[in-house]
Structures are given as C-alpha cells and as structure tokens.
Ligand SMILES: Nc1ncnc2c1ncn2[C@@H]1O[C@H](COP(=O)(O)OP(=O)(O)OP(=O)(O)O)[C@@H](O)[C@H]1O
C-alpha cells in the first residue's frame with residue numbers, strides 16, 4: 099500500500115481492494131486481485147502493465163462501466179459499487195469522461211453534435227432547447243480550442259484519426275467531468291499526431307483541473323504524468339511519483 | 349353442448365385478456381418512452397438520426413405501409429361487397445314486418461285478426477313508425493300465354509311457380525324502395541346480371557305502375573309486374589299475357605275449378621335479391637282479392653321506421669298497441685310472451701344469410717392482420733439488426749452517462765417513428781387505392797395491358813368493384829399496427845438497454 103497521494107486531501111476517485119474475476123464456462127479467472135488506488139482532483143496518473151494484465155478492466159471499473167467482483171469504488175468519498183444501474187449512469191454523467199483508443203464517436207452525428215451529446219444526455223428536453231444556442235457556442239468554442247473549428251459539421255467518416263481523437267477529447271470534457279479516463283488515447287495514432295493529442299490533453303486537463311487517468315504502453319507518454327502506476331499480476335506492483343510534466347527522454 | 353360453449357367463452361375471454369394485456373404493454377412502453385423523450389434531450393435527435401441513417405429502414409417502413417394499404421383496400425372492397433350484398437339480401441323487405449297469425453273464421457277457414465284499417469288506426473301516431481303498407485302474399489302458377497317452346501321451359505318447372513305479392517302501390521312507395529325497383533336500372537344497382545340489365549323494362553308510368561296497358565285487338569287485363577330474372581327465364585316481355593292459376597281460400601269441394609285469371613305484363617322490377625326477382629310477381633290487392641274471391645286484404649304489414657336503429661323500441665311500442673286491440677297474439681311457439689314471431693326486423697328475417705356475410709368480414713380482417721404482423725416483423729428484424737450494429741454506440745452512450753431508460757426510449761422511439769411513418773404512408777396509399785375510381789382504373793389497366801379480368805360482373809351481380817372506406821375501421825387498423833409496432837420495438841429496445849457497456853466497448 100502506497101502512501102504517495104497525500105492522505106489529507108479528499109480523493110476524487112478511489113479503488114479499495116478491487117477484485118474482478120471473469121468466469122468462462124465453469125472456471126473463473128481472476129484478473130484483478132485486490133487493487134487499491136486513490137486519485138486526487140486535477141492529478142495526472144498513468145497506468146502501465148503488460149498486455150492482458152487488466153488495465154482496461156480496471157479503467158472500466160473505475161469508470162463505473164463494470165462492477166468489481168468484490169471491493170469498493172468511491173467517487174468523492176461515496177461508495178458507488180452498490181448503486182443501481184441508473185444511479186451509476188448518473189454519477190458517470192456528472193463526474194466521468196472517457197477517451198478511447200478507437201475514438202468511439204457516433205457515426206450518425208457531426209463533430210459538433212457528438213460533443214454536445216454528452217451534455218444533452220440526462221438533460222430535460224425543454225432545458226436543452228432553451229440552452230441550445232449557448233451550448234452550441236460553447237461546443238463550437240471547445241472544438242476551436244482543440245483545433246477543429248473548420249470541422250464542426252463533419253461526420254466521423256470524413257475525419258482523420260487525429261481529428262477524431264480531438265473530437266473525442268472535446269466530447270469527454272464538454273460536460274466538465276472531474277475525472278478523465280483514457281485508454282491508450284494515442285495508441286492508434288502516429289508519433290507526431292499522438293504527441294500533439296497528448297499536448298492538448300494535458301493542457302485541457304490543467305485548464306479544467308480534471309483528474310486524468312491514462313492507460314498507455316508508451317513509457318514516454320507515461321512519464322509525462324505526475325504519477326506512474328504499474329500493474330502486475332492483478333495488483334499494483336509499484337507507484338512512482340514523477341516530476342510533473344517531465345520532458346520526454348531524448 | 350354446454351361444455352363447448354364454455355370452451356368458446358373461455359377461449360374468447362382469454363383472447364380478449366391477452367389482447368388487452370398487449371395493448372396495455374404497448375401503451376406503457378409508449379408512455380415511458382414519451383416521458384423519457386421529454387425528460388432527456390438526447391433521445392429524440394438520436395432516434396431521428398438512426399431512423400434516417402439506413403436504407404433498410406425504408407424497406408421496413410415500406411413493408412408496413414404496403415401492409416396497411418393492402419388491408420385498407422381489401423377491407424374497403426369487402427365493405428363495399430358486404431353492403432351491396434346486404435342490399436341484395438334485403439331485397440324487398442321493409443324495416444319491420446308485422447305478420448299477425450290468422451285466426452279461425454268459424455266456417456272451416458281462417459281470417460286475419462282484423463282488417464288492415466284496424467291495424468292502421470291502432471298504430472296511428474305510434475312513435476318511430478313513419479308509414480305502413482299492406483301486403484297480401486299468395487302462391488300460384490304462372491303460365492305464359494302464346495309461348496311456343498313451352499315444353500322446353502317446362503323442364504325448369506320451378507320457373508312456373510310464382511310467389512304472388514299483392515300490394516297497394518301508393519302505400520308501398522312509402523315503406524320500401526319500390527320506386528327504385530321499377531325505375532330503369534342504375535349503374536350501382538346490385539344483384540343483376542348483364543342480360544338482366546339489358547332486358548329490363550320499366551312500367552310505363554312510374555307513379556301508376558299498375559295502370560292497364562292500352563292494347564289493340566283485345567280488352568286489357570289486370571296489370572302484373574314481373575321480377576326481371578323471372579321475365580328472363582320465361583322469355584317474357586312487357587305486354588305479354590300470362591295466366592295465373594292458384595288454389596282458393598274456400599274449400600275445393602264448393603269450388604271445383606281452381607281460380608285462374610289472365611294478366612298483362614306491364615313492366616318488370618328489380619330488387620337486387622335474385623331469389624325475389626326470380627320468383628315474385630307483383631299485382632294489386634284488388635286483383636288478388638278478385639282472383640281468390642275473398643275480402644281478406646292483407647296478410648302482412650310492411651313498416652317503415654324513422655331510423656332503423658330504433659327497431660327494438662318500435663317493436664315494443666307496436667306490440668303494446670296491437671296486443672291491447674288483440675290484433676296479434678304476442679306469444680312464441682312455446683306460448684311464452686314474445687313479439688319476435690309476429691313482428692320482425694328485416695335482419696331477423698334474413699338472419700342466416702347476414703350472419704354468413706358478417707362472419708366473412710371478421711374472418712378476412714383477422715387473416716389480413718397477419719400481413720401487418722409480417723410487415724411489423726420486418727421492422728422487428730430491422731431494429732434487432734440495428735441494435736446489433738449499434739452495440740458499440742450503445743456502449744458509448746453509457747459512458748456518456750445515458751441511463752437504460754434513455755437507451756430504451758431511443759429504440760422505442762425509433763420503432764414508433766418507423767411504424768408511424770409506415771402507417772401514414774399506408775393509410776394515404778390505402779385511401780387512395782380504395783377509391784372506386786382508382787380501383788376501376790387499375791382494373792381497366794390490368795385488363796387492357798395484360799388481359800386480366802379481375803372482376804366478373806355476372807358472378808358478383810355488380811357493375812364494378814364496390815368499395816366503402818370505413819374510417820373507424822381505418823383507425824382500428826392504424827391503432828393495431830401501432831400497437832404491433834411498439835410491441836415489436838420493445839424487444840430489441842430492451843436488449844439495447846440491457847447491453848453491458850463494458851462488453852459493448854471491448855471489441856472493435
Ligand atoms: N469479458 C471477458 N471475459 C473473459 N475474460 C475477459 C473478458 N474481458 C477481459 N478478459 C480477460 O481479462 C484480462 C484483462 O483484459 P484487459 O483488456 O483488461 O487487459 P489490458 O491490460 O487492457 O490489455 P491490453 O494492454 O492488451 O489492452 C485478459 O486476459 C482478458 O482476456
């Protein structure tokens with residue numbers, strides 16, 4: 099158990115002794131075997147480990163998409179593992195943003211609509227109608243901020259990987275979550291584009307004081323975070339505090 | 349017997365129960381998704397986008413549209429057939445018929461309980477009763493005079509048999525469609541074959557249909573109107589002379605020769621009821637009285653009502669008045685009090701035929717609804733495919749915080765939208781196609797282009813395909829289709845809502 103995050107400040111997200119078994123047929127395969135992690139507001143954490151160690155699984159549990167077999171997940175100190183499906187959806191909507199390796203935009207919607215969707219979900223119809231103009235302006239501004247001012251009416255099919263990921267980041271941050279969970283956000287991009295995306299991610303995260311949890315295979319990427327968590331054999335093997343925003347190793 | 353009836357009742361209430369349950373489920377789902385749509389701004393735009401995004405949706409919308417249109421067209425044609433069939437079946441019958449049972453006259457014969465005038469005054473001012481007409485019904489043999497191949501005709505012996513209905517034309521005009529039957533055949537007069545339409549000859553003066561013919565050579569005889577089918581079968585024409593032979597009302601020992609008399613055919617009539625038009629001859633009441641040497645002047649009374657829907661009330665009122673004057677017995681065959689033997693509506697008189705016709709309609713409606721079920725099933729398949737295809741999207745919606753209700757509502761809305769679109773198109777198409785002019789055009793087109801004869805006027809005894817759109821029926825069809833659409837949308841929608849987002853997102 100690490101004492102690295104300061105115990106005084108309230109964690110925005112916390113995993114306590116999280117276990118996750120997958121059962122295939124009659125046999126159960128334990129993937130997570132007691133993970134303990136705390137994330138503070140505005141902090142950046144990278145999550146590394148061998149392929150298949152359970153990084154995505156952990157991220158999904160932290161993002162309330164999946165339930166741990168045992169153990170607790172706390173959001174702002176509140177245990178959410180026992181909440182109903184709808185209640186967890188509500189927490190997800192208010193607190194958590196996701197960015198995936200494969201962008202996962204809705205193909206039928208334009209970039210602007212994809213971004214606005216995250217706000218519209220869970221919002222009453224009339225309220226959305228009343229705020230439509232201001233929300234549209236805010237979404238346009240955000241898309242301009244991620245460098246896609248000229249792409250707001252484009253459909254996902256008409257955009258490059260880098261543009262898609264920028265849109266996805268804008269979408270994840272539009273509803274102002276307190277935690278951003280990224281699963282290999284640069285994994286599908288070339289080095290230059292990846293670097294630019296990463297740059298953007300860190301800038302926006304700092305601006306919004308969003309906690310960032312990022313799964314990556316790329317140590318260089320990992321080193322840009324304040325904290326590095328290594329998973330091994332279903333547990334946290336080590337947690338290292340890094341000098342925040344360390345420059346890439348030459 | 350009792351077991352059978354209970355079985356039917358149980359089955360029926362079961363069916364009604366299941367139907368009510370399905371409708372309730374559909375309504376609940378509709379209400380739920382309506383509330384969700386209103387409370388959650390993301391639902392409607394997503395549903396609309398999904399609806400517009402794939403061409404296969406158009407196929408299922410078109411499927412529903414064609415199904416609905418087909419039902420509307422077929423049901424409308426069926427309605428048209430049924431109402432013309434009802435007209436044919438009704439034939440000469442007035443709204444109500446009073447058939448008092450004869451009573452012994454003390455001379456070894458019988459008489460009516462009173463004269464027609466007594467009935468008339470008993471029913472003076474009776475509510476719902478608009479007009480009365482006496483009819484005197486008798487049977488006899490009709491023999492065409494001067495026909496050479498009489499032995500050929502004789503082989504079809506029943507053609508000589510005649511139901512003689514003696515009427516008072518002026519009263520008859522007021523209780524039945526008498527004027528229509530003796531008018532020239534109209535385009536939409538049902539129940540006639542083409543030859544019958546051709547040979548039909550009306551009497552010379554429609555206001556005085558039984559006026560005697562002016563003939564050179566011999567003195568004119570009493571007038572007789574001949575059913576058009578009978579005229580055709582006996583090769584009779586206007587101005588031909590016929591002889592009617594019958595049996596007397598007095599005992600035959602006193603009257604050894606059967607009563608007989610010559611009549612002039614002054615015209616024909618067409619009620620549309622084949623049975624009636626091929627058996628009946630119409631003469632005046634005085635003619636029949638003379639033929640039978642009797643002073644009986646009616647055997648039944650035709651009653652015209654203000655509105656047929658008041659038939660039961662009218663029967664009660666008429667029954668009360670006639671019973672008070674002892675003009676009817678008011679008992680059924682078991683001696684129990686009942687008016688239904690002596691006073692009958694036309695529908696009761698033709699019960700069996702009508703039941704068959706109405707049964708046909710419900711059966712057809714039931715069968716046709718399967719078309720819609722099939723069409724809706726296409727929609728079910730389309731939606732299910734879409735849920736499969738959108739698995740990842742559904743996962744994304746979950747990550748964005750969509751509740752299961754929102755996701756359910758997106759797919760229910762989608763189903764409802766597709767079903768509604770199909771229905772609107774289908775109703776429009778159906779109403780257009782079900783117009784008689786459209787049907788006639790289609791029929792003509794098929795005949796001209798492909799030599800297909802859809803419709804044989806002589807089989808159905810109609811000039812053209814009839815069609816009657818019943819808007820209540822259309823509304824029921826639309827409602828039932830919507831219910832089916834919603835029900836079939838629920839299954840894929842629930843599946844979408846229950847998808848595990850973790851799994852949905854895992855595979856690219
Ligand atoms: N639904 C499932 N059923 C059974 N086993 C599963 C399921 N999902 C994941 N696993 C297993 O759990 C383990 C962890 O998977 P996970 O995707 O979390 O790994 P990962 O660390 O993200 O790997 P990668 O770096 O390749 O993305 C793997 O061995 C995987 O086979």
Ligand SMILES: [Mg+2]
Pocket residue numbers: 153154155281
């Ligand atoms: Mg992974």
